Amino acid sequence: MILIENVRLIDNYKSEVDILIEKDRIIKIGKNLKDNNLKKDCTIIDGKNKIATPGLVNTHTHIPMTLFRGVADDIPLMEWLNNHIWKMEAKLTGEIVYWGTLLGCIEMIKSGTTTFNDMYFFIDDIIKATEESGLRATLSYGMIDLFDEEKREKELKESERVIKKIISLNNPKIKPSLGPHAPYTCSKELLTETKEMAKKYNVPIHIHMNETIDEVKKVKEMTDKLPFEYLHSIGFFDGTKCICAHCVHLSDEEINIIKNNNIGVSHNPISNLKLGSGIAPIPKLLKNNIVVSLGTDGCGSNNNLNLYEEIKLSSILHKGVSLNPTVVDSNTSFKMATENGAKLLGFKSGVIKEGYLADIVLIDLKKPYLIPNENIKSHLVYSFNGSVDTVIVGGEILLNEGNLTKLDEDKVYRMAEKCYRKLVDW
Amino acid sequence: MILIENVRLIDNYKSEVDILIEKDRIIKIGKNLKDNNLKKDCTIIDGKNKIATPGLVNTHTHIPMTLFRGVADDIPLMEWLNNHIWKMEAKLTGEIVYWGTLLGCIEMIKSGTTTFNDMYFFIDDIIKATEESGLRATLSYGMIDLFDEEKREKELKESERVIKKIISLNNPKIKPSLGPHAPYTCSKELLTETKEMAKKYNVPIHIHMNETIDEVKKVKEMTDKLPFEYLHSIGFFDGTKCICAHCVHLSDEEINIIKNNNIGVSHNPISNLKLGSGIAPIPKLLKNNIVVSLGTDGCGSNNNLNLYEEIKLSSILHKGVSLNPTVVDSNTSFKMATENGAKLLGFKSGVIKEGYLADIVLIDLKKPYLIPNENIKSHLVYSFNGSVDTVIVGGEILLNEGNLTKLDEDKVYRMAEKCYRKLVDW
Numbered sequence: 001m002i003l004i005e006n007v008r009l010i011d012n013y014k015s016e017v018d019i020l021i022e023k024d025r026i027i028k029i030g031k032n033l034k035d036n037n038l039k040k041d042c043t044i045i046d047g048k049n050k051i052a053t054p055g056l057v058n059t060h061t062h063i064p065m066t067l068f069r070g071v072a073d074d075i076p077l078m079e080w081l082n083n084h085i086w087k088m089e090a091k092l093t094g095e096i097v098y099w100g101t102l103l104g105c106i107e108m109i110k111s112g113t114t115t116f117n118d119m120y121f122f123i124d125d126i127i128k129a130t131e132e133s134g135l136r137a138t139l140s141y142g143m144i145d146l147f148d149e150e151k152r153e154k155e156l157k158e159s160e161r162v163i164k165k166i167i168s169l170n171n172p173k174i175k176p177s178l179g180p181h182a183p184y185t186c187s188k189e190l191l192t193e194t195k196e197m198a199k200k201y202n203v204p205i206h207i208h209m210n211e212t213i214d215e216v217k218k219v220k221e222m223t224d225k226l227p228f229e230y231l232h233s234i235g236f237f238d239g240t241k242c243i244c245a246h247c248v249h250l251s252d253e254e255i256n257i258i259k260n261n262n263i264g265v266s267h268n269p270i271s272n273l274k275l276g277s278g279i280a281p282i283p284k285l286l287k288n289n290i291v292v293s294l295g296t297d298g299c300g301s302n303n304n305l306n307l308y309e310e311i312k313l314s315s316i317l318h319k320g321v322s323l324n325p326t327v328v329d330s331n332t333s334f335k336m337a338t339e340n341g342a343k344l345l346g347f348k349s350g351v352i353k354e355g356y357l358a359d360i361v362l363i364d365l366k367k368p369y370l371i372p373n374e375n376i377k378s379h380l381v382y383s384f385n386g387s388v389d390t391v392i393v394g395g396e397i398l399l400n401e402g403n404l405t406k407l408d409e410d411k412v413y414r415m416a417e418k419c420y421r422k423l424v425d426w
Numbered sequence: 427m428i429l430i431e432n433v434r435l436i437d438n439y440k441s442e443v444d445i446l447i448e449k450d451r452i453i454k455i456g457k458n459l460k461d462n463n464l465k466k467d468c469t470i471i472d473g474k475n476k477i478a479t480p481g482l483v484n485t486h487t488h489i490p491m492t493l494f495r496g497v498a499d500d501i502p503l504m505e506w507l508n509n510h511i512w513k514m515e516a517k518l519t520g521e522i523v524y525w526g527t528l529l530g531c532i533e534m535i536k537s538g539t540t541t542f543n544d545m546y547f548f549i550d551d552i553i554k555a556t557e558e559s560g561l562r563a564t565l566s567y568g569m570i571d572l573f574d575e576e577k578r579e580k581e582l583k584e585s586e587r588v589i590k591k592i593i594s595l596n597n598p599k600i601k602p603s604l605g606p607h608a609p610y611t612c613s614k615e616l617l618t619e620t621k622e623m624a625k626k627y628n629v630p631i632h633i634h635m636n637e638t639i640d641e642v643k644k645v646k647e648m649t650d651k652l653p654f655e656y657l658h659s660i661g662f663f664d665g666t667k668c669i670c671a672h673c674v675h676l677s678d679e680e681i682n683i684i685k686n687n688n689i690g691v692s693h694n695p696i697s698n699l700k701l702g703s704g705i706a707p708i709p710k711l712l713k714n715n716i717v718v719s720l721g722t723d724g725c726g727s728n729n730n731l732n733l734y735e736e737i738k739l740s741s742i743l744h745k746g747v748s749l750n751p752t753v754v755d756s757n758t759s760f761k762m763a764t765e766n767g768a769k770l771l772g773f774k775s776g777v778i779k780e781g782y783l784a785d786i787v788l789i790d791l792k793k794p795y796l797i798p799n800e801n802i803k804s805h806l807v808y809s810f811n812g813s814v815d816t817v818i819v820g821g822e823i824l825l826n827e828g829n830l831t832k833l834d835e836d837k838v839y840r841m842a843e844k845c846y847r848k849l850v851d852w
Contacts, residue, residue, distance in 0.1 A: 066794075076752065322702070323704055326500055330499055366836075374846070378495075
């Protein structure tokens, strides 16, 4: 049991309340909850001068790529992939992925993210690190068959193994999903079998869609259809739930497909800008009532996992591009990073409410950029740098007044440096 | 005397050096400087596991607007000005401006900015607060005559008073400048007399230029010329040095005028996006060898003073807009925020070199978003959140391992809250 005393809530920051947590849920929000019969082992957290926010949900990551931070910037995409990312990825081992994941988990915890949606490989090591971190996650094995049948069978087999393994863990914080990389790297057969497997295990699909103009052209050449039209035509969206990362270059017809199917978007504005991919038509998607969430993408193209940067950028970028300061207001971008993300991943979190998962972040209000202590949501969207104080995930305290409770920070940093050396020294 | 021991330099981060500071200058950089004859009162700073960077230079601010943080977002520009900003500005007093400035100074110090270029009113109070903070600044009184002769005389008189006052302070950290607001709010006579005054006192001019499409149109209607063409035609740039904020909407002819005169640009990407003003053609300005620096603008339109956000955004935004990941690389954006800003404001700072001003910021490298500790400049541009450790300005320590040495943080926050209440409660 945890009692957070005298804390302010983001949507009602003018008065203080207590939040009572039992097991992994928020069971009561109100005044003077200490007076109730608390269990003896109840942990008391002083929430004075702090704001309680829902933990952020990062809906598109490749966590172990923290180790690729800064290795290649300011270069064309194909050079980035061919000369740097793929060369380094070829040298990855389970151990390297494990430490890279832990580094990413620390970064997320310390910037207020409590849930992430990942796609990568060496999944056993990612699972292990994620469980140790205490974070909530949806994990998928990233499948690429490059239209090769043998590779396809291997990829699908690995995905099914990972799904079964995660189910067998019986850890409510970790859920499996399926990760076909993208329509230009996966065969029609892989995509079709992915859909069937998604239905069989009732898991969501996490896929890259319409990130660059080139890949859209490639799919058009291959299939004579735009990517969403192509997937729609092969029944990919029938009976599945898809989280589509990027969605930068979309036709109106494709927007209609997104709208009329169980498809959510993960908007990754920083990665899309940094790689020179473009700017997603978010105001248009919102007008169509499409569920848009936020993602950082991997640290190779961001170069961090601080989702607060995405919140601010998603609010300001589309104002500047459309010359309209009213689009994507602070309520919208904050909701993208919390409620919408949770909804897409199927976790009952993203808001602080009785009965919801206790994924709660406390932020110290005595920071110059949060003063005056009014219009707090605006401050979190437009002024906050992500430095949070206390992080609770599923009723477990992961960060206590700035200190990690479960992970050995120094050791992770030291091991991450060592692993990085293995990737770059050859 | 200050000795920073065993610190890494941003452009040569693989080995450790010592930095020796005497009075307001860096006098020596090298190994084992402790062995030299240090003065007895030399302060030793442990630079182990830290990177030393030049302090950032914010070339466009309205510091007291920290108190307007979050009061009005996501609304059209004229509504923002008429219903919020101007109403609050009408209630400002010297005392309110003083505390708002101190709040801004704390924010800048804690995010690694050591110099700022401001334009506002109640300048005496801004000067007082800036001197108390220990920051370096160029300060101007913001002149607006709205084409009224009487107002013009008053504005120019106030500007001249401020210049004389700042000169008489004999504080090498504070320099005067002239701040005619913009060509659409200032008469031709005001602009002409400003130019003469700038030459008389040898001070730079700080002005808003081409921020929105509407104002460019307005100047075109008024003068039949585009803003830079207009100023050029009245000789505004003859013998003056101008720092022009925004420069979002520019014709090729105007870019030529900037290039061929002593004009520097203050790029304010966050403010320009948030207000829906647009995106400045920075890659084009850089191609023309125009000196581009970075500014946050006021907290009414940003909503913070963390110049590290501007550094990252200026590097990623133009890549995304031009679909070219090679433009505005990390060296360029970091230089904009340091060397270029210092150059435009005429301070010998912005680099860590013997003989230069000791405006130095130390950053703790043991942060998850700075690991692996390689490609440090990339990390500062693309991954850092601005939380710095130690700040030295002109040989004076303003922040020591996160603690302010000259300002009473709690008192400033308390007074800022009080002042804010005076602005919004009526």
